[in-house]
Amino acid sequence: MAHPRSTPSPIAALVLALLLAGCGDKGAQGPAPEAAGRDPTVTISGDEAVVVPAWQPAPVQIAVGDEPKVLAEAIAALDAGKLFGGDRDAMPLLIELHARLPDDPEVSRVHARAVAMLLAEGDAALAAMDTDPNGLRHAHEVGEVARTAAADAPTVRAYLSRVDAADASVQLDHRGERELQADRLGEGDTRGALQYFREALVKRPGDARAAQGIAAVESALIRRAETAAATSDFAQAETWLQHAAPIRPGMSTVADARLRIGALRTERVNTLRDQGLALLMRDGGLPQARRILSDVLRIAPPADPAATELRERIDLVAHYGLFRPGQAFTDALRSGARGPQMIVVPHGGFRMGARDGETDALPNERPLHYVRFDRGFAMARTETTVGEFRRFVDATGYRSRAVRRGHSIVYDERSGNLVRRSGVDWRHDYNGAIARDDMPVLHVSARDAEAYAHWLSQQTGERYALPSEAQFEYAVRAGSEGSLPWRSRIPPRSAGNVTGSLDRSPTGRTWRNAFQGYGDGWWGPAPVASFAPNAFSLHDLAGNVSEWVADCWHEGYRRAPADGQPWVNPGCRTRVIRGGSWASAPAQVRAAWRLSTDGDTTNARLGFRLVREL
Incomplete structure (x- = not known):
């Protein structure tokens, strides 16, 4: 009888097969x-x-x-x-x-x-x-x-390929690091570390070691650029930066390095520019300045303003040889006489205003700001004298403000105060006596000074004017940075006609607020040029008499001109006085000190001097 066939399970079939196979x-x-x-x-x-x-x-x-x-x-x-x-x-x-x-x-x-x-x-x-x-x-x-x-599984073969690629990336990383250590970076068309690290990334995307190596190549190229910049080889520095730029285009490292190197380049160019300008102030400095210009042109970018400035200044000195910084000259008048002696003030820049932490500084002396004179100017060596002003009055019949008004302010020895006195004008001294011709002219208003400048311009064919505030402070400082025109808190011996504790009036009065331990032998103005000049060869800017300047009064320097020109509002009545006087407190002798007053003011402490365009 036939039995129904049953299909054994795979396990049962395997067991049966193993039984039939014996002991295998x-x-x-x-x-x-x-x-x-x-x-x-x-x-x-x-x-x-x-x-x-x-x-x-x-x-x-x-x-x-x-x-x-x-x-x-x-x-x-x-x-x-x-x-x-x-x-x-x-x-x-x-x-x-x-x-x-x-x-x-x-x-x-x-x-x-x-x-x-x-x-x-x-x-x-x-x-x-x-x-x-x-x-x-x-x-x-x-x-x-x-x-x-x-x-034979495809997934296994694929995995083994990934392992092989990882092996290759490690070997490429190692080769790249050896090349990096040997400073064979692979910039441009050369083969070196960069190519090995990039191949490693192709073998294994995301290879952190290769990415770090690429960043190290970029850093090495930037170091080469900075080394070249340190020796002022900015063209080579830019070449290295150009090699570095495409390595990691999404990063800011090269751009940051270019900014650093650019700042260093600007600093070097400006330093050389200033050295060249300083050389032009010296006798025989032109050849050296030209050599400086060659260095500037070698390292400066095209159309650099500092290089342009130095080149133009050299051209001015070379082709406009009539004047040089520090030169003294006078202009001929139509009458055959000579005008006031002028000194050529070198062009340049300075920080104008009261310094941070300056004792006795006032808000109207700030903010501290940079002013630059693109062209030099001439300034009168001394204050305008009584004799010079007399020549103007005699030639024109001009009637000054004090003459028309019939009075001015003088020093009264009996009371020790400044008082109003009738019959005093530009012909008189600080105490109302007739003044000598070599004394600074007093009792003149701002408009009187401007009338004299206008007459002098007509007589010479040149442009004379009151100095701007910036020109006056630039001349007072003469390259110094301190609050006073001198290095020390106390003026050096015979520094100028300022108030000192050792000064005595004709009746024995002393100053209550003066420089301690200083005396110059004068109570009242001294004849012009009685004291040594400053570094610009100018006399009495810090003392003797305060002086009118061309500017209208402003309560501080916000929006003040940066080119040193007068800051003038049409029709303004309130004007600026600059510079210490024989009767000024020490705080008023500071280089940044300024005072506002009506343009018609006349008194025994106030005079003026002129500047002339070159």
Whole structure:
């Protein structure tokens, strides 16, 4: 009688086949022939070669009929994340099971799951190799297990290609670092560190070591640029920056370096410019200034304003040889007489106003600001004298403000005060007596001074005027930066006609607010040029008499002209007085001191001097 055929399960079929095969237990056969015959894998990590041996699964003993139990054990190992390393981990068990039951769907499914988990662990090791020194080694170990478990699987072959690419990137990184250490950067068309690091990134995108190497190449090129700039070779510095610019285009490092080098270049050019301008102030300094200009033109960018300024100034000195800084001259008048002696003041720049922390400074003396004279000017060597003003009055019949008004302000020795006195005008001294011709003219208003300047301009054909505030302070300072025209708090011996504690009036009066320990022998104005000139060869700017300037009064320097021109509002009545006098307190002798007063003011402490355009 025929019995119905029942299809055995794959496991049962395998058990039956094993029984028919006798004693052929594959679990006791040892490693697969492929694993036993493979050579160890060698990879490069850092500076050392790392040998990763071929993986051999541990021998697995599976008794006939225990396959389901072993499969369950393999699944449990998978769930616990135990892939290989131990003889009862998932991969040794599944390799043996898969070899015995290649067609069993459950074994194949679990085997495929194990291979996928294995490759995921390997990819994680590759991803961590930039921070984990053992990452690449572990990725190789995974590769050896995967090669044994499923050598022909496309996923395994793809993974092994990724491991090979990681090996290549490490070797390229190492080669790039050697080139970097040897300063072979690979800029331009040369081959060096940059090319190796870029190839490493192609092999393994995201290679942090290669990215760091590329940044190091950029930094090395920037250092080359800064080294060249330090020797004023700014053309070579720019060449290195141009090589560095395309390396990491999204970063600001090259742009920042270009700004730093540009600032250094500007500083060097400006320093040379100032040296050249200073040389032009000296006799015989023109050839040296021309050599300075050659250095400026070598390092300055095209159309640099400092280079242009120095070149124009040299041209002025070379081709306008009538004047030179510090030169004294007089202009001829139509009458055949000579005008006041003028001194050529060098052009340049200075910081105008009260310095930070300056004692006795007033708000109207600020803000401190930079003023530059693009062209020099001439200033009268002394205050305008009584004799010079007399020549103007005699020639024109001019009637000054005090003459028309019939009075002015004089010093009264009896009371020690300044008082109004009738019949006093430009012909009189500080106390109302008739003045000598070599004394500074007093009792003149701003308009009187401007009338004299207008007459002098007509007589000479040149432009005379009251100085601007900026011109006056520039001349007072004469290159100094302190609050006073002198280095010390107390004026040096015979510095000028200012109030000193040692001064005595004709009746023995002394000053209540004066420079302690100083005396100049004068109570009231002294004849002009009685004291030594300053560094610009100008006399009495800090003392003797205060002086009118051309500016209208403003409560501070916000929006003041930066070119040194007078700050004038049409029709203004309130004017500016500058410079200390024989009766000024020490605070009023400061270079930044300024005072407002009506333009019609006349008194015993106030005179003027003129400037002339060159």
